[in-house]
Every structure is written in C-alpha cells, then in structure tokens.
Amino acid sequence: xxxxxxxxxxxxxxxxxxxxxxxxxxxxxxxxxxxxxxxxxxxxxxxxxxxxxxxxxxxxxxxxxxxxxxxxxxxxxxxxxxxxxxxxxxxxxxxxxxxxxxxxxxxxxxxxxxxxxxxxxxxxxxxxxxxxxxxxxxxxxxxxxxxxxxxxxxxxxxxxxxxxxxxxxxxxxxxxxxxxxxxxxxxxxxxxxxxxxxxxxxxxxxxxxxxxxxxxxxxxxxxxxxxxxxxxxxxxxxxxxxxxxxxxxxxxxxxxxxxxxxxxxxxxxxxxxxxxxxxxxxxxxxxxx
Amino acid sequence: xxxxxxxxxxxxxxxxxxxxxxxxxxxxxxxxxxxxxxxxxxxxxxxxxxxxxxxxxxxxxxxxxxxxxxxxxxxxxxxxxxxxxxxxxxxxxxxxxxxxxxxxxxxxxxxxxxxxxxxxxxxxxxxxxxxxxxxxxxxxxxxxxxxxxxxxxxxxxxxxxxxxxxxxxxxxxxxxxxxxxxxxxxxxxxxxxxxxxxxxxxxxxxxxxxxxxxxxxxxxxxxxxxxxxxxxxxxxxxxxxxxxxxxxxxxxxxxxxxxxxxxxxxxxxxxxxxxxxxxxxxxxxxxxxxxxxxxxx
Numbered sequence: 001x002x003x004x005x006x007x008x009x010x011x012x013x014x015x016x017x018x019x020x021x022x023x024x025x026x027x028x029x030x031x032x033x034x035x036x037x038x039x040x041x042x043x044x045x046x047x048x049x050x051x052x053x054x055x056x057x058x059x060x061x062x063x064x065x066x067x068x069x070x071x072x073x074x075x076x077x078x079x080x081x082x083x084x085x086x087x088x089x090x091x092x093x094x095x096x097x098x099x100x101x102x103x104x105x106x107x108x109x110x111x112x113x114x115x116x117x118x119x120x121x122x123x124x125x126x127x128x129x130x131x132x133x134x135x136x137x138x139x140x141x142x143x144x145x146x147x148x149x150x151x152x153x154x155x156x157x158x159x160x161x162x163x164x165x166x167x168x169x170x171x172x173x174x175x176x177x178x179x180x181x182x183x184x185x186x187x188x189x190x191x192x193x194x195x196x197x198x199x200x201x202x203x204x205x206x207x208x209x210x211x212x213x214x215x216x217x218x219x220x221x222x223x224x225x226x227x228x229x230x231x232x233x234x235x236x237x238x239x240x241x242x243x244x245x246x247x248x249x250x251x252x253x254x255x256x257x258x259x260x261x262x263x264x265x266x267x268x269x270x271x272x273x274x275x276x277x278x279x280x281x282x283x284x285x286x287x288x289x
Numbered sequence: 290x291x292x293x294x295x296x297x298x299x300x301x302x303x304x305x306x307x308x309x310x311x312x313x314x315x316x317x318x319x320x321x322x323x324x325x326x327x328x329x330x331x332x333x334x335x336x337x338x339x340x341x342x343x344x345x346x347x348x349x350x351x352x353x354x355x356x357x358x359x360x361x362x363x364x365x366x367x368x369x370x371x372x373x374x375x376x377x378x379x380x381x382x383x384x385x386x387x388x389x390x391x392x393x394x395x396x397x398x399x400x401x402x403x404x405x406x407x408x409x410x411x412x413x414x415x416x417x418x419x420x421x422x423x424x425x426x427x428x429x430x431x432x433x434x435x436x437x438x439x440x441x442x443x444x445x446x447x448x449x450x451x452x453x454x455x456x457x458x459x460x461x462x463x464x465x466x467x468x469x470x471x472x473x474x475x476x477x478x479x480x481x482x483x484x485x486x487x488x489x490x491x492x493x494x495x496x497x498x499x500x501x502x503x504x505x506x507x508x509x510x511x512x513x514x515x516x517x518x519x520x521x522x523x524x525x526x527x528x529x530x531x532x533x534x535x536x537x538x539x540x541x542x543x544x545x546x547x548x549x550x551x552x553x554x555x556x557x558x559x560x561x562x563x564x565x566x567x568x569x570x571x572x573x574x575x576x577x578x579x580x581x582x583x584x585x586x
Contacts, residue, residue: 013396017404020389020461024407027458028419031426032410035418038425087322094319106323108570113326115569116562117519119536120555123543124329127336127344130547135332138345168326226415228522233543243417250421250526260425263418274413 039261049257057261066245066262073242076156077224080163081171084220085213087164088171092212095172096179107176114169122233125162129153129234154236162230167223171216178212179205218277222270242266330559337552344547354553364554367538369444374524374534375517378456383510385457386464387502390509393465394472411462419459420526427451427527434529447532455527456517463516464509471505504572511569515562 014021039057042050060066095106113121128135129152137149152158182205190200228243235241242262249259337355341348358364389408393401411419427433432454436447479501483493521536528537535558542551 009396010398013392013398014400016388016392016396019385020408020465021404023385023457023461024411027423027426027454028411029407031422034425034429035422090315090318091322094315094322097315108566109323110326112563112566113330115515115566116330117536117555117558119519119521119539119543120333120558121329123539123547123551123555124333126543127547127552128329128332130345133343133345133547135345165325165329222413223415226417228415228417229540243415246417246421247526250424256425259421263421267414267418270413270415 035260036264038257039264041257043255043257054257057258058265060258061261061265069240069245070242070265072156073225073227076159076163076241077221077227080160080167080224081217081221083160083164084168084171085217088168088216089175089209089213091168092172092175092179092209095176096182103180107173110169110172114173118166119229119233121166122162122230125158125165126153126233129158129161153234154238156239158234158236159227159231159239159241162234163220163224163227166230167220170219170223174215174219175209175212178209182208214277214280218273221273225270226266333552334556334559337549337556339549339552342548344549344552354549357550358553358557361550363533364535364538366444366446367533367535369441369446370448370532371518371534371536373439373441373446373448374452374456375514378453378460378517379510379513381453382457382460382464382513383506386461386509386513387468387506389461390465390468390472390505394469408462408465411459412466416520416522419455420523423451423455423458423523424526434527434532436532449528449532451527451529452524452532452534455523456520459520459523460513460516463512464506467509467512468502468505471502471508475501507572508569511565511572515565518561 038049040053040055042052042054042056044050061070095103095110098106126134131137131149131151131153134153136152137146140146141149186204186208187200190204195203226243227241228247231239231241231244235244246259246262246266249255249262253259336344336347338350338352339346339348340351340353389404392398393404393408432451434449434451436449437453438445438447440446475498480493480497483497484490488496519536520534521540524534525537525540528534533541535554539551539554539558542548542554
C-alpha cells in the first residue's frame with residue numbers, strides 16, 4: 001500500500017500538508033488562542049482591550065443575566081435535538097423501507113433543503129409565523145377559527161420550530177445510513193424467535209441504529225447551541241440565545257473580552273460533547289458515516 | 290374445520306388489518322414529513338409573485354418584484370460579490386484541501402493526530418465562534434478589512450481580503466473531508482498495476498490516481514462553492530463596514546421588514562442551489578461509473 005512513498009514519508013506528507021497547515025495555523029489556530037487570551041483581558045473604552053489580566057469576564061459568564069441565557073440555549077438545543085430525533089427516526093425508517101428505486105429520490109429530496117441557504121429557510125418561516133401579518137394567523141383569522149392572533153413568533157416556540165426545520169435533514173441522513181446497513185435477516189430472525197414488534201425495535205433495530213442516532217444528535221445539537229441566525233430572525237429581538245449575546249458584545253456593547261469569554265465557554269462545552277461522541281462511537285462506525 | 294381454525298383465521302385477519310393500518314399510518318407520516326420540509330419553501334416562492342406588499346394574502350400574479358430586484362443595484366452588486374468570493378475561495382481551498390487530503394489518507398507521519406484535529410475543528414465549531422475569532426484576529430494583526438479592488442466580468446468590486454481568507458479557512462476542511470472519502474474508497478491495485486507496468490510515480494499519479502480522485506475533488510469544490518455562497522455569519526463579521534454578499538444583504542433586508550422582494554431574491558438563490566444540486570448529482574453519477582477508470586487506464 002505504501003510502496004510509492006519512498007523513504008522520507010513524513011517529510012513528503014508535511015510538504016503536501018504545508019499550505020493547509022499554514023493557512024489553518026495562521027487563520028484558525030492562532031485566532032483561537034487570541035480569543036482565549038482576550039477572554040482574560042479587560043475591556044477598553046471603544047471596543048479595544050486593556051492588556052491587564054483579569055478573571056472578571058469568566059465571573060460575569062455566571063452572572064444570572066448571562067448564565068440564564070446559557071441555560072436557555074441548552075434547553076432550546078436539547079429540545080430541538082429531541083424533537084428532530086422523534087420526527088427524524090420514523091422518517092429515516094420510512095425512507096429505508098421504500099423500494100430501492102424510490103429511496104434514492106427520497107434521499108435526494110432530503111438533500112435539497114440541506115443545500116439550500118439556511119437564512120432563506122428561516123425567512124420562509126418568518127413569513128408564516130409573524131403575529132399580525134403571518135400566513136398562518138391571517139388564514140386562521142379569516143377562516144374565523146381564531147379570534148385573536150396566536151403568538152407563534154418572537155418566542156422559544158418559533159426558535160425551536162426554525163431549528164427543527166433547519167436541522168431535520170442532518171438528523172435523518174445518518175440514521176437512514178445506519179438503518180440502510182441493517183441486515184433485514186436480523187429482524188426476521190427476531191420475529192422467527194417470537195419477539196414482539198416492540199421487542200424487535202428495542203432489542204434489534206434501536207441498538208443497531210444507535211451510531212446514526214448519536215451522529216445525528218451531534219449534528220443537530222452543536223449548531224443549535226451556537227445558533228445565531230434563527231434566534232436573530234425568529235426570536236424577534238426578544239428571545240435570545242447565547243450566539244446573539246456573543247455577537248452583541250462585538251456589534252453593540254463593544255466588550256470584546258467578555259464576548260471572547262462567552263464564546264470560549266461555549267466552545268469548551270461543544271468540544272466536550274464531541275469528545276463524548278468520539279468515546280461512544282467506535283472508530284469504525286465513524287468512518288462509515 | 291374446527292372452532293380453533295376459525296378463531297385462528299379471524300385472529301390472522303385482525304393481525305393483517307392491524308399491519309395494514311400501521312403501514313398506512315407510516316406512509317402518511319412520511320409524506321407529511323416531506324410536506325413539512327417543502328411547504329414553507331413553496332409558500333415562499335408563491336408569494337414572490339404576489340401583486341401586493343403582503344406575504345400572507347394573495348392578490349394576483351405579478352413579476353414586478355423580480356423587476357425591482359433586477360433594478361436594485363445593491364442586490365446586483367452583492368450578487369457579484371458573492372460569486373467572486375465563492376469562485377476565489379473555492380479555487381484556493383480546493384487545491385489546499387486536496388493536497389491535505391492526500392497527505393492525511395496516504396501517509397503515516399508524526400503530528401497526524403494533531404493535524405486531524407486542526408482539520409476537523411472548523412467543521413465542528415459553530416459559525417459564530419469562528420466569526421468572532423476571525424474578527425478579533427483581523428483587527429489585532431493589522432491585516433484589517435482592506436478591500437481587494439478587482440474588475441470581475443466588467444464589474445468593479447471591492448472585496449475585503451479578510452472575507453476570502455475566512456471562507457478559505459472553513460472550506461479547506463470540507464474539501465479535505467470529501468476528497469479523503471473518495472481516496473479511501475479508491476482501488477489501490479490500479480496504482481500498483483501502473484507501477485508494475487513501469488510507470489514512474491509522477492506518471493502513475495497523473496494517469497491513474499488523479500483521474501480517479503477527480504470526482505472527489507469536483508465534489509469537494511462544489512461543496513466549498515455552495516458553503517461559500519450560502520455563508521452569512523462569517524462574512525457578516527469579517528467584512529468590516531459597507532461590504533455585502535447576497536446573504537448579508539438579505540439579512541439586512543429582513544431586519545428592515547418583510548417584502549415580496551426578499552421572496553424574489555430567495556427564489557433566485559433557491560434556483561441556483563437546485564442547479565448546484567443537479568451538477569453534484571451528475572458528478573456523483575460520473576464518479577460511480579467505470580468511465581473515469583476506463584479513461585485513466
């Protein structure tokens with residue numbers, strides 16, 4: 001396998017990697033450490049920083065004002081992940097049980113929203129959910145089904161709906177991949193041994209689809225926790241998530257060190273989640289996804 | 290016929306009925322799920338043709354929002370900006386990402402694990418974190434948000450270097466992942482065969498390895514192009530003042546208020562995405578067929 005590589009394989013590998021390594025170390029790793037450094041500095045008057053060490057930024061992260069937003073973001077990301085799982089699993093099962101010819105089309109139909117701009121998909125919901133001028137309320141009011149417009153917008157409901165809509169394909173695709181690999185003979189064997197349908201699901205299908213479930217949950221949870229566009233558009237300026245608080249530190253409050261501390265805490269949480277994911281799934285299963 | 294047999298057949302009919310009901314429910318659910326995914330997009334497109342400022346009450350068919358869009362110089366300029374950033378960042382990241390993928394998939398070397406982490410992190414980290422990292426970096430390093438003044442298809446553009454640098458930074462990883470996947474499923478025996486037939490490594494690479502990699506490289510490039518066109522958050526934070534790509538423009542339009550003009554712009558972007566999906570399907574079909582290997586050997 002390694003017959004054409006010559007003797008200095010390590011050197012050759014690094015030559016190939018050099019452009020990527022340079023670009024990523026300068027424009028990704030270095031900025032990462034700068035953010036870490038900034039989070040220990042004091043804020044300057046007009047957006048800059050004062051180069052003196054402080055832990056105050058991290059203390060402020062635990063100020064109830066911000067910490068509650070953190071907790072709410074966790075809650076929203078968690079509920080989003082749970083709902084996409086509950087909606088996505090049967091959908092993946094539906095696709096996996098269709099005839100082979102239709103399966104390709106159905107997967108493609110799932111990929112199209114995936115390739116479509118997230119901002120536009122969020123905007124589509126804005127036109128549906130708005131309180132007085134949204135399609136849903138206007139239609140329901142004109143049909144006389146409701147007397148007062150429903151509050152579908154500017155709250156956690158709207159954000160969760162937008163996130164579920166945006167990330168559902170990311171949950172379905174890995175679960176479908178896992179179900180697609182599942183050997184139908186195993187299910188038949190379980191049935192032949194008089195297992196009930198419930199038992200077939202929980203003892204055969206669920207454990208074998210678990211790698212897909214874990215991957216899908218990661219793919220939904222992480223971007224939901226760091227969401228910025230969805231709460232900015234569907235939260236109506238009232239319902240905020242941690243991503244909005246971070247961006248406010250840079251765009252409005254000019255408190256860069258505090259914004260750095262907030263995003264550093266957020267990244268640490270996500271990294272922890274990713275590491276748990278790598279622990280749970282074996283290397284082989286990850287490669288297949 | 291005993292009583293038992295009659296009871297059994299009744300029970301099996303009940304079981305059959307139960308199964309039918311379950312399957313019908315399952316299919317209904319599947320169709321419902323797809324409706325959930327597509328209805329908002331259909332409504333969005335529909336109201337781009339609405340002859341009223343409303344996006345909720347139908348008032349007849351018009352194409353005036355498309356005319357307004359075409360006459361909006363800001364929108365057209367931001368469209369050019371988007372295309373330019375996507376083209377340049379895709380070109381750079383495809384080359385860099387492909388080289389990195391070859392190193393990661395074909396070699397064992399010290400520091401590989403670290404490089405793996407560095408390549409995966411930009412995919413894992415949420416947009417907003419990467420955006421503020423880059424914002425601080427460009428500010429502190431003195432690179433700033435200086436524009437690159439270019440003539441692109443006869444249009445004068447001022448594109449900040451920082452935006453292109455940022456796009457390349459997140460695209461390298463995605464290209465590397467796609468190309469690596471292609472490399473992993475390639476049949477190495479063909480390269481060995483070329484070597485056995487006394488092709489030197491250089492010739493083997495260009496006549497065998499590269500043609501087989503090509504679908505992966507094109508797939509990675511297409512992914513980079515799409516991600517770059519679609520990116521809002523990182524562009525928004527790395528552009529400094531006064532530079533808009535189409536998503537950034539759309540975001541500020543949304544913030545000002547909902548109008549069918551935004552629906553028209555969205556529909557245009559949707560069509561463009563569909564076009565890219567079409568190209569990517571054609572590509573992946575080409576990759577699966579034997580033709581690329583036939584040509585190579």
